[in-house]
Each structure stands twice: as structure tokens, then as C-alpha cells.
Amino acid sequence: MPLEWIRMSSRQLFAIAALVLFVAGCAHVPPPVPEREFRGVWLTTVNNADWPSRPGLSTDVQKRELMAILDCAAATHLNAVIMHIRPNADAFYASDIEPWSDYLSGDLGKPPDPYYDPLAFAIEEAHKRGLELHAWLNPYRTRHPLTIPLTSPEHMSLAHPEFVHQYGRMWWLDPGEPLVRAYIVRIVRDIVRRYDVDAIHFDDYFYPYPEKGIDFPDEDSYRRWNDGMTRDDWRRRNVDLLIEEVSRAIKEEKPDVRFGVSPFGIWRPKHPRHVRGLDAYAQIYADSRKWLQRGWVDYLTPQLYWGTTVPQQRFSELLRWWRRQNRLRIHLWPGLGAHRVANGRPNAFTAEEIIEQINLIRRGTKDPGYILFTANVLMRDRGGLTDKLERLNAKDVRIPANGSAKTRVLRPMSTTMTTTAQAEIAQLDTEYQAAVERNDAATMDRILADGFILVTGLGKTYTKQDLLEEARSGRVHYELQRDSEQTVRVWGDTAVITALLRAKGTDSGAPFDYKLWFSDTYVRTPAGWRYVFGQASTRQAP
Numbered sequence: 001m002p003l004e005w006i007r008m009s010s011r012q013l014f015a016i017a018a019l020v021l022f023v024a025g026c027a028h029v030p031p032p033v034p035e036r037e038f039r040g041v042w043l044t045t046v047n048n049a050d051w052p053s054r055p056g057l058s059t060d061v062q063k064r065e066l067m068a069i070l071d072c073a074a075a076t077h078l079n080a081v082i083m084h085i086r087p088n089a090d091a092f093y094a095s096d097i098e099p100w101s102d103y104l105s106g107d108l109g110k111p112p113d114p115y116y117d118p119l120a121f122a123i124e125e126a127h128k129r130g131l132e133l134h135a136w137l138n139p140y141r142t143r144h145p146l147t148i149p150l151t152s153p154e155h156m157s158l159a160h161p162e163f164v165h166q167y168g169r170m171w172w173l174d175p176g177e178p179l180v181r182a183y184i185v186r187i188v189r190d191i192v193r194r195y196d197v198d199a200i201h202f203d204d205y206f207y208p209y210p211e212k213g214i215d216f217p218d219e220d221s222y223r224r225w226n227d228g229m230t231r232d233d234w235r236r237r238n239v240d241l242l243i244e245e246v247s248r249a250i251k252e253e254k255p256d257v258r259f260g261v262s263p264f265g266i267w268r269p270k271h272p273r274h275v276r277g278l279d280a281y282a283q284i285y286a287d288s289r290k291w292l293q294r295g296w297v298d299y300l301t302p303q304l305y306w307g308t309t310v311p312q313q314r315f316s317e318l319l320r321w322w323r324r325q326n327r328l329r330i331h332l333w334p335g336l337g338a339h340r341v342a343n344g345r346p347n348a349f350t351a352e353e354i355i356e357q358i359n360l361i362r363r364g365t366k367d368p369g370y371i372l373f374t375a376n377v378l379m380r381d382r383g384g385l386t387d388k389l390e391r392l393n394a395k396d397v398r399i400p401a402n403g404s405a406k407t408r409v410l411r412p413m414s415t416t417m418t419t420t421a422q423a424e425i426a427q428l429d430t431e432y433q434a435a436v437e438r439n440d441a442a443t444m445d446r447i448l449a450d451g452f453i454l455v456t457g458l459g460k461t462y463t464k465q466d467l468l469e470e471a472r473s474g475r476v477h478y479e480l481q482r483d484s485e486q487t488v489r490v491w492g493d494t495a496v497i498t499a500l501l502r503a504k505g506t507d508s509g510a511p512f513d514y515k516l517w518f519s520d521t522y523v524r525t526p527a528g529w530r531y532v533f534g535q536a537s538t539r540q541a542p
Contacts, residue, residue, distance in 0.1 A: 030392075031362040036400045038299070038333045038369025039393065040080035041073055041378060042136070045103050046087040046144060050375040055106035059114045062104070063121060069375050070125050076378060076386055077393035080132040082201050082260075082371060085119050086187070089142040089156045089173070093119035093195065097187055099152035109152030123196050130396060132198035134260065135191055138205050139184045139242060143171035156183075165218070168211040175207060175238040175285075176221035184242060185249050192253040199258035200250055204303055206239045207285045209278075235285040247296045258402060262301035262335050262371065263288035265318055272321040276312040295328050298402065301371050305337030307353055308360070315357055323364065331400060333369030334361060339376075342383030351385040355392055367400050 044050040051069060052062045073081055085092040090101035090108065094117045099109035104118065112118070119135065126133040142156050142164050150157055157164045157171055163180050164171050173180045188200055207216060218235075226234050247259050264280040267289045280286045292300045302322050306313035319334060326332050336357055340349040354372070362368045372378065378386045435443035 030359050033392075033394045034362060034368050034397065036367075036398050037362070038080060038331065038371075038399050039076075039078040039397075040082055040132075040134070040333070040369070040371035041078055041375050042335075042371060042373050043069060043081050043083045043375045044373075045084040045092060045101070048103050050084075050379075052104065055103055059112050059116055062112070062118070063116070066118070066122060067125055069379060070122075070129055070131060072378050072386070073131055073375070074129040076390045077396050078372075079130065079397065079399050080134060080198070080371075081122075081126055081375075082134040082136045082199075083119070083122055084136045085191075086135075086137040087141070088138065088144050093117055093191070095187075095190070097154075097190060098156075099154040102151075107151060109154060119191075119195055119197075127196075132399060134199035134201045134258070135195070135197040136201040136203065137188070137191075139202055139246075140173045140175055140180075140207075141170060141205055142173055145169040165216065167208045167216055168214060170208060172208055172216070174218050174221050175242065176218050176225055176234065178225065181238070181242050181245060185245050188246050189249050189253055192250055192257055197257060199260050199298070200246070201260045201262070202243075202246075203262050204264045204280075204284075204286070207235060207283075210283050232282065232285070236281070236287050239285050240287060240290065243291050243296050244294075256402065258298035259296075260299040260301060260331075261288065261291060261297050262303055263291075265302045265304040265306070265335070266313065267302075267325075272317050274312060274314070275318065275321075289325050292322075292325055292330055292332070293327055295330060297330060299331035299333055299369075300326075301333050301335045303335040303337075303373075304357075305335070305340065305373070307349065308356055316360055319360060319364070329367070331367060331369060332365075333371060335371045335373060338372040338378070338382075338385060339374055341377060341385050349383075351383040351388045354385060355388055358392060369400065 042050075045052075048054050051065055053065060057065070070081065083092075086098070087101065087103070089098055090103075091098045092101050092104065094111075100111050102108040102110075104110075104112055123133045143150070153159060156173065163174050163177050163183075165174055166172075173184075175181070191197060192200065222231055222234060229237065243261065250257050250259050263286050264278060264284065266275055266277045266280060267287075268279050268281045269276050278284075280288065288300065288302070291297050300322075302318070304315050304318050306315055306318070308315045322332055322334070334357075336354055337349065338354055340347065341351055341354060342348055358370055361370055378389070381387060431443065434440075
């Protein structure tokens with residue numbers, strides 16, 4: 001050790017020690033309350049977990065219970081309630097397609113008496129309190145173990161038993177049947193068209209969570225619709241198609257209505273490297289990273305229900321990994337396991353655990369947000385969480401704007417692309433994902449900022465300069481449109497693009513600078529529709 005260090009004065013040593021303590025202490029200083037933040041809570045109706053407190057209550061009591069939950073959310077400075085309106089192929093709203101839920105009256109198909117529409121009432125009361133109301137649907141589940149016997153011929157289990165399979169103690173619509181997908185999309189369109197909902201929301205139930213020794217009985221639909229795919233790939237494609245088609249249907253009905261999904265919090269084990277747990281990609285066939293990276297959702301809420309100190313599912317590591325996957329800067333608002341606060345189990349959380357998770361979310365982004373599971377925890381102030389949350393949030397804030405990147409799906413996924421393009425896209429994506437895993441920011445930036453492949457229908461490749469010259473010549477066209485934000489659609493003699501590139505143009509004569517990101521879109525060429533590796537999406541460049 002150099003002699004100069006040994007001879008430091010006590011005053012110098014004290015100053016260094018104070019500096020070290022100051023820096024360490026700063027790590028625990030809560031971040032400031034953001035001016036915009038998504039603050040949501042799930043309101044569960046399955047098995048009357050949150051509301052109504054039991055089946056068969058009078059209309060007046062149901063309304064008073066629901067208003068109490070909304071009052072609690074508003075008092076805690078939340079700004080969104082995600083309400084479970086279709087838990088088991090039933091309805092908490094007036095539907096000509098599916099029967100009234102038995103969780104309301106105790107009898108499947110029986111409307112409230114005196115009559116009211118719970119969803120319409122919830123929307124009106126939520127908006128009075130400055131809360132968004134997101135309509136939460138389970139797409140495939142049709143019967144829960146605790147559901148009473150079926151009494152309504154409108155229920156899918158009776159109306160179309162050929163599409164419904166028992167799996168363990170539950171019943172499930174077959175995701176592999178195209179008519180099932182069309183049926184779910186029809187339900188979503190009906191809700192968006194008739195109700196002033198702020199969003200449609202799906203949770204983590206896609207194919208059922210696996211039960212030991214039981215495979216999902218979809219042999220018949222696989223035989224008829226597999227298109228030469230392996231069963232696992234076919235199942236994932238079935239869910240992908242549903243997510244994409246629901247997303248498109250919502251925007252066609254009302255472009256300002258969001259689509260949010262809250263998948264299982266682990267995409268795959270070892271992603272990130274230390275994480276272990278259920279493989280949602282391989283076991284419930286939910287490729288949620290793809291939905292995020294292809295812009296099929298307006299927000300993604302991975303359910304990060306683990307603590308900040310759990311070695312194999314550490315909250316901070318999972319949060320950081322999901323953020324690195326978010327190429328399009330879609331809203332990423334994690335789901336938090338408030339149900340674990342003071343639940344009497346060995347792995348129970350304290351309220352401080354949830355507060356620390358919210359602080360971690362706020363530190364790492366300009367687009368913070370979270371959703372708490374569930375409303376019952378806040379109503380009971382379990383572990384003092386409601387009181388602590390009210391003080392943490394401090395004030396009402398607005399929800400972040402509806403998307404930093406506007407995306408547009410042009411055609412379905414089935415369009416083919418050249419073998420050369422497939423190989424180049426796969427290689428680039430592999431390089432990018434490897435860079436994400438090793439936190440190689442330089443490589444990630446290079447791929448997103450400068451690296452791109454453009455392959456025409458004839459297999460010709462272009463450099464970035466070539467592409468811009470093609471645009472100026474009119475052979476490749478950028479069509480600029482004005483929606484709620486600027487959006488870009490690309491069309492012309494192109495087949496495959498994966499890029500984040502910069503292009504200049506004018507809008508009403510004023511110069512601007514665009515970043516264009518393409519991820520899974522399609523363009524029309526003289527030879528017909530061609531696959532473009534990119535939904536056309538723009539953000540105003542800084």
C-alpha cells in the first residue's frame with residue numbers, strides 16, 4: 001500500500017467515510033413521485049374473490065360493494081381498475097353471446113334483479129373517480145372447479161361441446177380450433193363496440209397450466225389444423241394468432257382502446273441466466289416476449305410475484321430482463337404480488353416489499369407503472385399496505401400517454417418469405433438476444449441503430465443509403481399519416497426489413513426527424529403481399 005494512504009489525516013479519513021456512507025444511503029432514497037404513472041389493481045370476480053362478496057346479493061348491495069372498491073382505489077391514488085368481466089365463458093355485462101355469470105345471482109344465465117348492467121355501472125362510477133376501467137377476460141377457460149352445475153343452454157360447454165375439453169378439474173376451449181378464435185374475437189369486438197372501456201385485458205391463462213401425467217386433449221384439432229408443424233409450435237401459433245387478431249380487432253373498432261396482457265412472469269427458465277421456474281413458452285405455450293417485441297399489445301404486465309431477495313426469481317433481475325426485451329418501448333407495467341402481503345404463509349411479504357418493488361420500477365424508467373393483485377388486499381389494508389401505498393403515491397397522477405410507439409398490423413402471419421431472408425432475420429435476432437443476455441449494450445445499439453437487412457422480392461439486398469435512394473425514386477414508398485400521433489406505413493417493392501433507421505421528410509412543410517422501426521408487418525408488391533420484418537412504427541427522434 002502506498003505510504004501516502006497510510007499518512008492521511010483523521011479529517012481526511014472521516015471525509016472519505018462520510019462520502020461512502022452518503023453514496024450508500026442514496027441507494028435507499030425513494031425516487032420522486034412521477035408526474036405520470038400507471039397505477040392499477042385487479043378486481044377479481046372468479047369465486048367471488050373480490051366482488052361481489054357472495055352470489056345472490058341484491059342489486060343495491062352489489063353496487064355499494066363495487067363503489068367501495070372504487071373509492072378505495074381512488075383514495076390510494078390509483079388510476080385504473082382491471083375488472084374481471086368474463087371469468088368462465090360467462091358475462092358480468094349484458095351479452096347476446098354468453099350467459100350472465102353465476103357469481104352475480106347464483107344461477108348461470110340469470111340477470112341481476114332489479115336489473116342493471118354491472119360493466120356499464122362500473123365504467124360510469126370509475127370514470128367519475130378519475131379511474132380507467134379495463135375489461136378483463138379469460139379467453140379459453142370455460143368452467144372452474146367451484147362453478148355450480150351448468151344451467152344455461154347459451155354456455156359454450158352446452159352450446160358447442162365439440163370445442164370444449166375437460167383438463168384436470170377445469171374445462172377449456174380448444175385454442176387450436178379456428179372457430180374458437182373467431183368466437184373470442186367476436187366477444188372482444190362486442191364489448192369494445194358497446195361499452196366505453198379503456199382497455200381489454202387478458203391474464204396468464206392460455207393453454208392450461210400443466211397437471212402431472214395429463215396432456216391437453218387436442219388430438220383432433222391438431223390432426224386437422226397442424227399445417228405440418230410440431231404440436232408445441234402449433235399450440236404457440238394458436239395463441240399468437242389470437243393475440244394478434246384481438247389486437248387488430250380492438251384497433252379496428254376503437255383505435256384509442258388499449259390491449260393489455262399479463263403473462264406469467266418468467267418467459268423461459270434461464271432468461272435471465274439465474275432464473276428458474278415454470279417454462280411458460282413450452283408448458284402453457286405463451287410466447288409473451290414475441291407479443292411485446294412485435295407490438296401486438298399496448299401494454300404488457302408480466303406477473304412478477306416474487307420478492308427482491310429470492311435467488312432464482314429475483315424481482316429486480318426479472319424486471320431488468322423484461323425491459324431489455326422491450327425494443328418498441330411498449331408500456332411495460334409489472335404485476336405485483338400484493339396477495340402475498342401478510343397472508344399467513346411462510347413466504348408472506350411485508351407491505352414494505354411491495355413498496356420497494358414500486359420504487360425499483362420508478363427508478364429504471366420514464367414510463368413507470370404497476371398493477372396490484374388484488375383489490376381485496378387493499379380493502380382490508382393487509383399488513384398496512386393500503387396506508388403505505390397512499391403515502392407513497394402521495395397524489396393523483398395521469399396515466400402515461402397511449403404508447404410511445406404507434407404500431408400497425410397490416411396482414412396475418414401466414415405470408416411466406418424467402419429462405420435467404422429467414423436465415424438473415426434469424427441470425428440477426430439471435431445476435432440481438434445474445435447481446436441482451438450478456439448485457440452487451442454496444443451490440444444491441446449497433447443492431448437496432450444501424451444493422452438492418454432489406455431483401456426485395458427478387459432477393460436483392462440494399463444498404464441503408466440504397467434504401468433511402470429507393471424511397472426518393474418512388475420504388476419504395478413511405479406513406480406518412482396523421483393519427484393521434486404520427487405513424488408510418490411502408491409499402492413498395494420490399495419483402496423483408498428489420499431495422500431501426502432514421503429518415504428525413506416533411507409534415508406540413510416543417511422538418512422533422514423520424515426513427516422508423518419495422519417488426520412484423522406486410523407490404524403489397526407487384527407479386528402480391530410480402531412479409532416485412534416490421535410493424536411500421538415511429539417515434540419522434542430526440
